[in-house]
Amino acid sequence: MKNYLLLLTLFCLALMEVKAQNPHKDDFLTSDFHKKRREALRALMPPNTVAVFFSNPVRNRANDVDYVYHQDPNFFYMTGHKEPHSMVLIFKDNLNFNGKETNEILFVRQHNALMEMYEGGRLGKDGAPEKLGINMVFEGTEFGDFNLDFSQFDKVMFYKFKDDVRDHREKGDLYEMIQEFKTKVGYESKDLAIEPHKTNIDLRSLDQMMAKLRGIKEKEELDLLRKAVDISTLAQNEVMKAIKPGMSETEIQGLHEFIFKKYRAEYEGYPSIVGAGHNGCVLHYIENYKPEVEDGELILMDLGAEYHGYTADVTRTIPVNGKFSENQKLIYDLVYKAQEEARKICKEGTSFSELTKITQKVINEGLVELGIYKSLNPEDITNPDTGRNRYYPHGCCHHIGLDVHDKGEYAELKENMVITIEPGIYITEGSPADKKWWNIPVRIEDDFLVTKDGCEILSDLAPRKSEDIEKLMEQPSAFDNLVLPELESHH
Ligand SMILES: [Mn+2]
Known part of the structure; x- marks a missing residue:
């Protein structure tokens, strides 16, 4: 028995050793993962059809500098290819091209020595087959004269092209003005609109299939998501310990992002939101501009x-x-209760709308109890200007x-979906609530893996309860002794 234990211990130490020497070196998605995803799509495609995916466009930031490139997630999911100016054709059935059978064709960028000197190497049609596991690869320039008759398919499925300047939420947007201008000056282009008589074009089915596929996470995806969530929550904890009145919102954002990168997360999955006091009431506040966060404020x-692509x-x-005021705690604990009630019913078979309803019920009833809403009557809880719930105006x-x-289906929860539950209460200055509640913003957002009979909270490394947050904030921080030189003018 003793020997057995010793052996087991040695074995475990050996494993740890291996782990320590390989800090998540091999956890990129493999070409095999993407190949299986293409096969899964094919299984959903009707007979005699083709699905076409395009890479994201490169976006200009200013002058000759572009935004950091980010691949279109559908295209990445299908190919693993991270470069722009690419296209993939996925056929339901095998086709014969120049004597070669294939059910997929990839188009990639041409090599360009000068550009590669600036931006680094390109995969090219020579490198793509092995790296991506797609056997038939051409250069984008070859597509023009490509001998493929799309009319042979019952359906050609793809996404609507992105109209760069189109903004459907604005009346008389730039796109519309340009369209009108084109009409006025008699400009005509055959690619302006999809010709209605081309009946084999299908702009809807592909998205439904992609939602079905991407909404259910594969094991490899769950591993990456867990990693992303661990890094994010670890960073939340470190910032909770480090935060002090007088720091700027930008600096606090910087601490988070430094810690992300310390643990090898490549990017922020979306622009970081760090808002103190009334800034926290702006749902997507990304300026993070406030120069000094204040004693007595909440910070969201x-x-x-x-x-590796997963956020x-x-x-x-x-x-x-470090201490919630009495009123802040009342609001905070109410949001926590709403999240807990949703968590308790979160499992396979529950619908998204049930989750929304239960968070709304807890919050609305709690706000009536606190005297913040007069009653549960719709006219008391609706903001007439937005048509939304006054203090909890977003989905959960x-x-x-x-x-x-x-992307994912938004009907019933299924096993291996990963979702957020994020109730919130935002009481802005000037709202009908008593002044003592003004400028209290609270959102608690966590990430959950749906299972057959419940859900697993992935983000519980960071405390959610008000008491636990206060306790953590008392701890010393690695940043307490960080002293940087004063920034002075040296001119
Ligand atoms: Mn969210």
Whole structure:
């Protein structure tokens, strides 16, 4: 027995040794993962059809500098290819091309020595087959003369092209003005609109299939999501310990992002939201501009690390000085209760709307109890200007994955979906509530893996209860002794 234990201990030490020497070196998705995803799509496709995916466009930031490139998540999911100017054709059935059978064709960028000197190497059609596991690869320039008759398919399925300047939420947007201008000046282009008589074009089915596929996470995806969530919550904890009145919102954002990167998360999955006091009431506040966060304020921090393409989405709201005031705690604990009630019913078979309803019920009833709403009558809880709930004006839940608001079906929960539950209460200055409640923003957002009979909270490394947050904030921080030189003018 003793020997057995010794052996087991040695074995475990050996494993730890291996782990320590390989810090998540091999946890990128493999070409095999993407190949299986293409096969899963094919299984959903009707007979004699083709699905076409395009890479994301490169976006200009200013002058000759572009935004950091981010691949289209559908295209990445299908190919694993991270470069722009690419396209993939996925056929339901095998086709014969120049004597070669294939059910997929990839188009990639051409090599360009000068560009590669600036930006690094390109995969090219020579490198793509082995790296991506797609055997038939051409250069984008070859597509023009490509001998493929799309009319042979019952359906050609793809996404609507992104109209860069189109903004459907604005009347008379730039796109419309340009369209009108084109009409006025007699400009005509055959690619302006899909010709209605082309009946084999299908702009809807592909998205439904992608939602079905991407909404259910594969094991490899869950590993990456867990990693992203661990990094995000670990960063939330470190910032809770480090935060002090007088720091700026930007600095606090910087601490989060430094810690993300310390643990090798490549990016933020979405622009970080760090808002103190009334800034926290702006749902997607990303300026993070306030130069000094104040003693007595709450600070809302909605941050997600992106690890190998997969993003967490975690929000914590904490008191800048380490202690919730009585009123802040009342609101905070109500939001916590709403999240807990949703968590308790979160399992396979529950619908997204049931989750929304239960969080709304807890919050609305609690706000009536606190005298913040007069009653549960719709006219008392609706903001007539927005048509939304006055103090809890957003949805409670969404999928996460390659997108922070990930593709997925939004009906019933299924095993291996990963979703957020994120109730909130935001009482802005000037609202009908008593002044003592003004500028209290609270959102608690966690990430959950749905299982057959419940859900697993992935983000519980960071405390959610008000008492636990206060306790953690008392701890010393690795940043307490960080002293940087004063920034002075040296001119
Ligand atoms: Mn969210």
